[in-house]
Amino acid sequence: MKNKIGVYVCMCGSNISDYVDVEKVKAEAEKIGGVLLSKTTMFACADSTQQEIANDIKDQELDAIVVASCSPKLHLHTFRNVAIRAGLNPYNYVQVNIREQGSWAHSDNPAQATEKAIKLVQAGIERVKHSKELSTVKIPSENSVAVVGAGIAGMRSALELAEMGTEVHLIEREHFVGGRTSQWNVLFTTNETGQEVISRLYNQIISHPKITLYTGTNIISKKGSVGDFNLTLKVNPRYIKPECKLDKKKFQEAIDLCPIEVDDKFNFNITKRKAIYKNYDSEFPEMPAIDYEACNKCGECAKLCDEIDLNQQPEEKLINVGSVLLSTGFNPYEPPKGEFGYEDIDNVITLQQFKRLIELNGGKLIYNNKEIKNIAYIYCVGSRQVDGENKYCSRYCCTSAIHTAILVKEKYPNINNFHFNRGIRTYGKQEVLYNKASEQGDIFLQSFEDAPTQVEKVGNETIVKIKDILTANEELEVSADLVVLVTGMVPRENADLVNILKVPIGRDKFFNEIHPKLRPVETVIDGVLISGACQAPLNITESVKSSLSAASKVNSLVSSGEIELEPTMAVVHNDKCTWCDKCTNACPYDAISVTKVNDKEVALVAKSLCKGCGMCLPVCPENAIDLIGYTDIEMESMIEALID
Amino acid sequence: MAKINPDFAKEIFKYGNNDFNACYNCGNCTAVCSLSDKDNSFPRKMVRLSVLGLDDKITESLDPWLCYYCGECATLCPREANPGELMMSLRRWLTAKYDWTGLSGILYKSLFATLFAFIATAIAVIWFSAKLNFNTEAIMHFGHQFEMISIAAVFTLILLPNIARMWWFTIIKPGVKVKFKTYLQSAKELFIHMFTQKRTLGCDDSKARWFMHLILVFGYLALLFTTVVLDWFGTENMFIIALGYIESISIFIITAIFVTGRIKKNRELNKFSQPSDWFFVIWLFLMGFTAFIVRIFIDLDLIENNLWMYLFHLIVLVQWALIIVPFGKWTHFLYRSFAMYFEKVIQANK
Numbered sequence: 001m002k003n004k005i006g007v008y009v010c011m012c013g014s015n016i017s018d019y020v021d022v023e024k025v026k027a028e029a030e031k032i033g034g035v036l037l038s039k040t041t042m043f044a045c046a047d048s049t050q051q052e053i054a055n056d057i058k059d060q061e062l063d064a065i066v067v068a069s070c071s072p073k074l075h076l077h078t079f080r081n082v083a084i085r086a087g088l089n090p091y092n093y094v095q096v097n098i099r100e101q102g103s104w105a106h107s108d109n110p111a112q113a114t115e116k117a118i119k120l121v122q123a124g125i126e127r128v129k130h131s132k133e134l135s136t137v138k139i140p141s142e143n144s145v146a147v148v149g150a151g152i153a154g155m156r157s158a159l160e161l162a163e164m165g166t167e168v169h170l171i172e173r174e175h176f177v178g179g180r181t182s183q184w185n186v187l188f189t190t191n192e193t194g195q196e197v198i199s200r201l202y203n204q205i206i207s208h209p210k211i212t213l214y215t216g217t218n219i220i221s222k223k224g225s226v227g228d229f230n231l232t233l234k235v236n237p238r239y240i241k242p243e244c245k246l247d248k249k250k251f252q253e254a255i256d257l258c259p260i261e262v263d264d265k266f267n268f269n270i271t272k273r274k275a276i277y278k279n280y281d282s283e284f285p286e287m288p289a290i291d292y293e294a295c296n297k298c299g300e301c302a303k304l305c306d307e308i309d310l311n312q313q314p315e316e317k318l319i320n321v322g323s324v325l326l327s328t329g330f331n332p333y334e335p336p337k338g339e340f341g342y343e344d345i346d347n348v349i350t351l352q353q354f355k356r357l358i359e360l361n362g363g364k365l366i367y368n369n370k371e372i373k374n375i376a377y378i379y380c381v382g383s384r385q386v387d388g389e390n391k392y393c394s395r396y397c398c399t400s401a402i403h404t405a406i407l408v409k410e411k412y413p414n415i416n417n418f419h420f421n422r423g424i425r426t427y428g429k430q431e432v433l434y435n436k437a438s439e440q441g442d443i444f445l446q447s448f449e450d451a452p453t454q455v456e457k458v459g460n461e462t463i464v465k466i467k468d469i470l471t472a473n474e475e476l477e478v479s480a481d482l483v484v485l486v487t488g489m490v491p492r493e494n495a496d497l498v499n500i501l502k503v504p505i506g507r508d509k510f511f512n513e514i515h516p517k518l519r520p521v522e523t524v525i526d527g528v529l530i531s532g533a534c535q536a537p538l539n540i541t542e543s544v545k546s547s548l549s550a551a552s553k554v555n556s557l558v559s560s561g562e563i564e565l566e567p568t569m570a571v572v573h574n575d576k577c578t579w580c581d582k583c584t585n586a587c588p589y590d591a592i593s594v595t596k597v598n599d600k601e602v603a604l605v606a607k608s609l610c611k612g613c614g615m616c617l618p619v620c621p622e623n624a625i626d627l628i629g630y631t632d633i634e635m636e637s638m639i640e641a642l643i644d
Numbered sequence: 645m646a647k648i649n650p651d652f653a654k655e656i657f658k659y660g661n662n663d664f665n666a667c668y669n670c671g672n673c674t675a676v677c678s679l680s681d682k683d684n685s686f687p688r689k690m691v692r693l694s695v696l697g698l699d700d701k702i703t704e705s706l707d708p709w710l711c712y713y714c715g716e717c718a719t720l721c722p723r724e725a726n727p728g729e730l731m732m733s734l735r736r737w738l739t740a741k742y743d744w745t746g747l748s749g750i751l752y753k754s755l756f757a758t759l760f761a762f763i764a765t766a767i768a769v770i771w772f773s774a775k776l777n778f779n780t781e782a783i784m785h786f787g788h789q790f791e792m793i794s795i796a797a798v799f800t801l802i803l804l805p806n807i808a809r810m811w812w813f814t815i816i817k818p819g820v821k822v823k824f825k826t827y828l829q830s831a832k833e834l835f836i837h838m839f840t841q842k843r844t845l846g847c848d849d850s851k852a853r854w855f856m857h858l859i860l861v862f863g864y865l866a867l868l869f870t871t872v873v874l875d876w877f878g879t880e881n882m883f884i885i886a887l888g889y890i891e892s893i894s895i896f897i898i899t900a901i902f903v904t905g906r907i908k909k910n911r912e913l914n915k916f917s918q919p920s921d922w923f924f925v926i927w928l929f930l931m932g933f934t935a936f937i938v939r940i941f942i943d944l945d946l947i948e949n950n951l952w953m954y955l956f957h958l959i960v961l962v963q964w965a966l967i968i969v970p971f972g973k974w975t976h977f978l979y980r981s982f983a984m985y986f987e988k989v990i991q992a993n994k
Binding site: 416418424434435438439440441442443444445446465470471472474475476477478479 | 645646647648650653663665666667668669689692693695696698723
């Protein structure tokens with residue numbers, strides 16, 4: 001029992017003291033046995049106050065402290081650090097929230113807000129009395145990582161991690177690397193093509209001794225936890241022998257022979273490809289691939305070339321890594337049939353299809369055998385939905401549409417671009433593109449979400465109509481030869497992966513970080529990190545930034561060979577445990593398993609998996625589980641203080 | 645339902661401003677405009693209509709004439725889209741639109757056509773003088789006759805029908821129903837603005853500009869009266885002679901200041917001079933200056949032996965009367981004052 005407790009009641013400027021009588025709270029705290037000193041302070045988090053608390057701890061030999069201020073989410077670590085600096089165990093510190101749960105919540109009733117604050121502080125004091133000195137738990141870790149997805153984010157972080165000395169397993173589901181970036185031609189602001197950027201990264205990756213690249217590969221199971229993940233990979237057959245050196249002429253003959261034709265996903269289905277394919281000439285890995293899902297194994301190509309082996313079977317590989325970094329990227333939003341005429345009207349396509357179309361077209365811009373003059377871009381398709389689920393802005397689409405409009409105008413000077421938008425968001429330096437598009441004569445029309453742009457077929461013409469708020473709500477129309485739906489981002493379908501790794505999904509269906517500002521690349525699953533557009537709509541620059549941030553986070557986690565964990569976790573009292581198995585079902589993290597101690601079956605909590613959530617405690621019929629940092633006696637004394 | 649016509653912008657480029665597409669509709673220009681009000685909100689609206697190519701709406705608008713090119717909009721435009729110069733270009737475009745002969749448009753858009761017209765008129769004057777055997781008296785007599793005939797002809801055949809077209813475009817076609825009485829009651833507005841240009845004073849720091857312009861207008865109208873009605877070149881009356889000197893001097897001094905301003909580009913409205921602006925101000929200068937020299941030559945008895953001086957004056961006069969007055973920038977004198985008049989009529993009708 002602690003009996004030299006220091007209590008500090010914070011005014012938070014006036015955020016707390018305007019509604020809570022802090023002097024009264026202080027006075028009430030003083031009365032409790034074991035409290036040595038009780039003080040009010042203008043800002044507990046101020047440097048000078050922190051110093052004062054530290055001095056009190058040393059001078060008065062305090063054995064525990066309570067700070068009644070804001071949410072522990074904000075300053076728990078601040079005051080733990082004060083304790084550490086003063087030589088006190090940080091777990092002998094309790095933070096009481098009298099702001100979010102006191103003054104702010106009850107600003108209409110200061111008297112009761114004060115009463116509640118007193119109770120909360122009393123409970124905090126009772127809890128700290130029973131607090132124990134704890135230290136972080138250390139577990140060993142492999143200095144290796146599985147980077148999932150070899151798009152630009154995955155490739156860039158793989159390279160960075162390898163440079164920092166971490167062993168990297170780069171896992172790509174497709175037979176080729178590059179992801180979405182390789183599908184874009186000229187990029188803003190560097191004017192390189194996406195394919196050039198990817199080629200450069202690939203050449204660095206393939207020559208790096210610390211990176212192993214797996215293409216055509218899925219993760220099919222996971223065992224273990226942070227520091228020691230065991231992943232089973234399934235490597236799908238490429239049907240091309242690994243030693244194959246691409247002979248362009250033979251490859252072309254094989255393509256000509258192949259009887260299978262499927263929609264070309266690389267071109268967003270505006271073209272067809274054969275089962276044996278390569279998406280573009282300089283694609284990596286250099287050898288072609290045979291689409292194992294589409295191929296009917298007729299064997300025509302194998303007759304032509306010894307390097308084709310249709311008898312290849314899927315292989316399983318086991319890898320052991322300390323951490324998993326997900327960079328699985330995004331899918332363009334696929335409009336349902338009929339949205340802005342998509343799939344109903346023959347000249348309505350998505351921005352991504354249009355970008356491929358421009359790259360594939362020659363001297364004239366032709367779609368459906370018709371030369372294109374007027375192009376209508378409809379913005380925010382699949383983003384900022386009023387009725388739909390995608391409430392978010394996809395960030396990249398305004399810039400991408402405008403950049404594409406500039407490129408298309410450069411290639412085909414006679415076309416006219418019409419941008420039907422809901423407010424242009426070319427943030428940052430991308431604004432220069434907006435300026436350039438305006439100057440080149442692109443016309444911007446704007447409407448609010450309550451009066452969306454309309455696309456309809458009138459005779460042979462496709463008419464795009466808008467109530468333009470920039471022209472006093474005038475109804476304006478354009479006869480468009482091509483309607484380009486500026487579609488936003490949705491996450492890739494990763495149901496299997498989500499299931500295997502238990503990655504949390506946000507309301508927007510993207511992977512969810514722990515804290516968007518303070519811990520932006522970590523997930524609540526220790527050791528599983530996220531980066532790039534699998535987390536939120538991001539452009540290439542932003543994806544790479546996030547991937548590098550995740551890379552350094554992964555490296556700092558696994559490179560020391562040891563991982564530190566919070567001691568707040570469940571412990572089983574083996575004498576009481578009767579192994580009824582109720583706790584395993586209650587645990588959301590699969591942290592509990594059975595073990596034998598002295599021939600008795602008891603529950604075992606895996607330290608590396610337990611998050612200290614406490615779900616197992618109430619279900620235990622024998623009361624055999626305790627949560628360190630929130631032991632029964634601590635909780636009971638708090639409850640007693642509150643109901644007293 | 646209006647159809648967007650992006651090609652219209654290319655047409656406007658031929659009349660001057662080619663930056664207006666840069667507009668991102670912030671509306672700063674309208675906010676800072678000293679002359680824009682709730683009934684006539686400009687220039688953003690005109691920029692928008694030009695970008696979209698809604699030329700019918702521009703044709704029916706009087707707004708371009710209500711702008712006096714203070715230039716603040718252009719100075720403060722964050723996109724350097726130059727709304728003031730667009731309003732100027734639209735005035736040129738409207739002048740061409742009002743002109744039933746279509747010659748205005750040709751002259752505005754083609755420097756070649758303008759030069760051709762100027763050279764052709766000069767040759768015609770010289771050829772005609774040759775037919776009169778370069779007889780000074782006969783030529784001067786013809787010059788005087790020409791002034792009267794050309795004024796009457798240009799006014800009845802070109803200017804009057806064009807004003808009628810302006811009235812048609814801005815009042816009748818948009819369906820504004822106006823009582824005849826309203827036209828009479830508002831007529832005062834026409835003459836006030838024609839002879840005072842007082843709206844110019846709505847621009848900040850515009851007193852000097854307004855005053856010089858006022859002197860120029862009066863000097864020009866008075867010199868016209870003095871030469872045509874009082875026969876300045878033929879009179880012996882000392883008062884009339886002196887009056888003509890004062891008028892011609894004031895014209896060429898003020899136009900010289902204006903030309904210098906355009907060369908120096910000292911204010912926003914002088915930055916983007918089109919050929920039509922140069923011709924207008926230089927020819928006005930030449931009119932005043934050559935008239936002044938011709939009268940000096942007459943007073944010094946030099947004109948008999950220096951007929952070239954009068955011929956030069958006559959060429960300038962003929963070019964002015966047949967090109968610049970009916971088809972060039974001179975018409976702003978009428979359109980601006982009629983615009984104020986029509987605007988008054990429309991507002992009175994509401």
